[in-house]
Amino acid sequence: MTIRSVVRGVGHYLPERVVENTEFEKTLDxxxxWIRTRTGIERRHFAAEGETTSQLAIKAAQAALEDAGMTVDQIDAIVVATSTPDQTFPSVATMVQAGLGSTTGFAYDVQAVCAGFIFALSNANGMILSGQAERVLVIGAETFSRIMDWTDRGTCVLFGDGAGALVLEAAEGTGSPxxxxxxxxxxxxxxxxxxxLYVDGGVSTTGSAGHLRMQGNAVFKHAVTKLSETAHAALEKVGMSGENVDWIVPHQANLRIISATAERMQVPMDRVVVTVQDHGNTSAASIPLALSVGKQRGQIKEGQIVVTEAIGGGLAWGAVVLRW
Known part of the structure; x- marks a missing residue:
């Protein structure tokens, strides 16, 4: 008998405030x-004053649990991927645990910036395969608007806030793809x-949150190469290639990166879930957001092969292959 981590539910939440590209024309050159041509981004959501990462995560988690037909009492562990926690500690995951009304199991955060959800998903899968947990709530949540330098047109127009979540459950499999x-x-x-790609602040350096800094051209070059390589590597582990993929659900950073990666994987763009135009780059939240939106649109269906891949500060990058 082989144990597999099966997706039982998915959900997302976006803050109410929608910021169109034209808003930046008032304060930036x-x-x-310019923004659409270089990034594919048309708008993004920003958290309201006082609205925290954990609050976004809780709402996404509730949506995922509802989609799975489960209650939080059935969840053994909560893993939150984020680079913008409410506080230095405790973890966002424990705040989510409390917000959902759970008093059992365990919860913790994973930090791998934009690749955070891939790392969290792999970590949750490992816990299920080892028998440490049967059901895991995996969340990506960010409020990147809190670490933007609003005078830097090369970064502040790229990012948005939001959260996505999915429920993984142990199930018996045959051990085959x-x-x-x-x-x-x-x-x-x-x-x-x-x-x-980094933030110029931190607890043991400046004692402040700092602002995001990025060498865009260099990150672009690394992204296209590394994303296609990691996706191919994950597919090869199960004897698959791009032609076997029903959907690529990539980190939503830049439409040109998404298109170039799909081309290298020999997967047409009509088999790529794209949400960057409406959300911008939501870092660790972007993949679960796109998974949830893709399911809502009727794109992602049970039994299909889905490849998710992401790269972020570190640099850290990776991919996951799953059958929905």
Missing amino acids: TTDE SDRGILASDLHSDGRYKDL
Whole structure:
């Protein structure tokens, strides 16, 4: 008997405030056309004053639990991927646990920036395969608007806030790629590239949250190469290639990166779930957001092969192959 981690439910939440590209024209030397042409982004959501990452995560978690037909009492563990926690500690995950009314199981955060959800999903899968948990709530949640430098047109127009979540449950499988659930994962990091994408603050350095800094062109080049390589590596572990993929659900950072990665994987864009135009880059929240939206649109259906891949600060990157 083989144990697989099967997706039972998915959900998301976006803050009410929608910020169109034209809003940035009032304060920056930029235009709606400039942003759309270079990124594919048309709008994004920003959290309201006082609205926290944990609050977004709780709402996404509630939606995922409802979609799964489960209550929080059935959840053994909560894993939250975020780089923008409410506080230095405790973890956002424990705040989500309390917010959902759970007093059992355990909860913790994972931090791998934009690749955070891939790392969290792989971690949750490992706990299920080891028997440490039967059902895990995996969440990506961010309020990146809190760490933007609003004078830097190269970064502040790119990011948005939001949260996505899914419920994983242990199920019996045959051990073959025909099983539903997570089939393979592939994770990497290389700290030599930390200066390409980082935040210029922190507890043990400046004592402040700091602002996001990025060398956009360099990150773009690494992203296209590393994302296609990690996706291929994960697929090869189960004897698959791009032609077997029903949907790529990529990290939603930049439409040009998404298109270039799909081309390298030899997967047409009509088999790629794209939400970047409406959400911007929501970091660790972008993949679960896109999974939820993809299901709502009727794109992602049970039994289909889905590949998710992401790269973020660190640099950290990886991919997961699953059968929905």
